[in-house]
Amino acid sequence: MSKNKSEYLISRKDNQYEVIIGLEVHAQVTSESKLFSTSSTKFGAEPNTQVSLVDAAFPGMLPVINEFCVKQAIKTGIGLNAKINKRSVFDRKNYFYADLPQGYQISQFKDPIVGEGNVILDMPEGQKKVGIERLHLEQDAGKSIHDLDPQNTFVDLNRSGVALMEIVSKPDLRSPEEVSVYIKKLRSIMRYLGTCDGNMQEGSLRADVNVSVRIKGSKDLGTRCEIKNVNSIKFMQMAIEYEANRQVDLIEEGNSIDQETRLFDTKKNETRSMRSKEDAHDYRYFPDPDLLPLEVSDEFINKLKSDIPELPDDKKTRFIDEFKLSPYEANILVSDIDTAKYFEEVVAKMGKNKDIKLAVNWIIGELFAILNSKNLEISKSPISAKNLAILINLIKNGTISGKIAKTVFELMMDGNKDPQKIVEEKGLKQQSDPRALEALIDKIINDNREKAVEYKQGKEKLFGFFVGQAMKASGGKANPQLINEILKKKL
């Protein structure tokens, strides 16, 4: 029995195993042009239309570092609370493949641009700090297309030379759930910074997952396997589940684990050996003589530091302090930069007499529901932050009831209509005139004399019937509080 409810352990007979996970995340740098050439990085272009002579490795072509990508890497390093290395070196990683035109990838091996850092995860049982080993810049390869022709492989070099950040974590992760939270947090930080769009469908974020297992309580690390190039959080979790169980089974059967590189088959939900340690490539790393060591000054780094926006952790703390949100609510609102932006805009547009609690409930409740059902990002929300703020103010100042507000909300979705106008046009304004309501109630009591008598004789349940009748008669617009008061008086 584990004392911690959410602890992820694999049980076999008398043994409990914990799972040790480290990730190498490949994040595409948000940049107009490639790491060492001026060609465009735009996604989805016709094959081989965004390829310069440098990207295709023509004779005599030379790489020239894109300063913007360097800045992006440093900003990301700052966001990961990491050490920025003032001197880093680009190395060549040599191997042959059809979609690697140079015959080597320019990467950083011994001296990466960013050193050790950390990321804070918000887990149900509290915060967890995950160590970052390093972040380095490297080129992406092209794409081999094997399924267009039975005989030939086609190569698309559009991606060749696109800048990637490889973010290597320490082996600090212990469960598929932590991996999910970690990836989401990394993605969140980079989206706040504008350094990676985190779009996993377009391959902007993918990871190599290192998995090993050990008897719980053991201090030694087991032999690890690396699962290459997994491109969704769900697949990462599935791959880890499968791989950890496979390793545990091997150990339980008295076998040892071979250090190897494996592939995750998403259709069969299993990992498969790709190559063993013996077959591992000898990449013959050496400093790229076409590039000088990359040197950045303190001024350069400090300038970037001063440009760093408020990041999710700080924003969360502020939301809790300033708006008295619960940590749970704050977490939801800060996890995605666009949600945070939306929330802050709603708050700003609500003006002086604002009900933040109400705003949070509406965003997390109604708004998220319709975004989910329509499968929309909040940045594409059919209801603008400004209009949602107006709607919430209408509830707050009693112009409409919460129930009517839901009707108005539905109507707002069609062309982001101003709720004020909807209320006026449809006459949805709450009826709060006591005299009019009294007249309305008098008529209802008159029409239902028998029930009124029964109520007086003690059948108190019938009060609800009269409230319902009154609301119905007012077309739902009557102020429910007033109705209650008048009914009590009159009955």
Add this chain to the structure above:
Amino acid sequence: MSDITKQSLSELVKNIKNKKVSSEEITKEFVNRSEKSKELNAYITEDYSSALDKAKKFDQKPNLDLKLPGIPIAVKDLFCTKDIRTTAGSKILHNFVPTYESTVTQNIWNEGAILLGKLNCDEFAMGSSNETSFFGNAQNPIDKNLVPGGSSGGSASAVAGQLTPITIGTDTGGSIRQPASFTGTVGLKPTYGSCSRYGIVAFASSLDQAGPMAQNVKDCALLQEVISTYDPKDSTSINFKRNAYSKELTNNIKGKKIGIPKEYRVEGMPKEIEDLWQKGINYAKDCGAEIIDISLPHTSYALPTYYIVAPAEASSNLARYDGVKYGFRAKGENLIDMYEKTRSEGFGAEVQRRIMIGTYVLSSGYYDAYYLKAQKVRKLIKNDFDEAYKKVDAILTPSTPSAAFKIGEKKDDPVSMYLNDIFTVPVNLAGLPGISIPAGHDSKGYPLGLQIIGKAFDEQNILNIAYAMEEKIDFKNKITDWWIK
């Protein structure tokens, strides 16, 4: 003017500026002589007819303010030339036509020069005799079946044989200076970072430098002035103040301190070379220079260091020639088979040897013992020069340990071939400028050269020293036109 091809670049420029001769006349003469000189095998690709067209066009609207107005020039086939086949002397690029121009050649065209053709060289500039070229060895105009040196062998042959008034070569371990020495011509390897490497087929990136080759020091200075520019397209190009080398050229070197490194008196050095060196020392003294004995203690490690660093870089630089994107492709059963056949058939023996050496020294388990150690030694070699330059302004050595040898003589003995570069290689490792000037003849009448090594970015100084010594030496190249029937 029938003796046009015998004129130096400076004379040709003067005559064209004075309108004594047209670009077309000059170009015609060089084309004619080149056509009569096929036996030298100096050209890989000829571009004569378009050269004549360009010359005519130049004459219609001559811009005489340019530094190379209407001057026809053939260049080493390692420089990428737009729309003109560029082979690097290799089968693997035998059909490669670049869509772009190297910065160095572009600089020449910008000053009014006209491309005559592409000159023979060792395959990927790997060789000291031009015998590794896929297109056959070039001949030395000095004598039949004599190597012109390498790797810029075709370039040296073309300048010495007067097929082009000047040319550009590249020098990774001596590939400009050694062939200049073998052919009685002048060759300058500039400071690393002086001339852009953009568009030059790479051999060893940290050592490669383009440089001028000419019949005399003045022409060499003028060409250096044209080709040396800062280029943001080459990350190792250096933005320093470049002299107007030809304008600032002077033979006044009085009081210059010239160092004589004792370690260059290598074991088994022929007496002829030793005598030449002494002669050079005397000439330098005659010019008013002060001779100072110096020590470059790590000299003997230079050659082994070079033969680790250069092949290591080459093994990686040549990985792009895989049959996938351009150049020669052999048929294969699958990708790996295609790679193996393409590279086995596309590269010659010497290139394959160096790729093997380079791959080996970078392999895990060997990297520290070879590549890393070589880098450390390279630093020591550079430190030697830095120390020496606290005492002297330049260093004088022989260019090569012997005169040109016969074709085939050293072909099967790579180590003896590599020894050709013993005096030139340290200069590349240290990134310094060095110039070879003809200074005498051996017993067979073959030319011998002296090398003047300078401080980084101090091309002007070694050009001045070479200019002053050239005057005293008064070397006459013995060209008999033996190949013209």
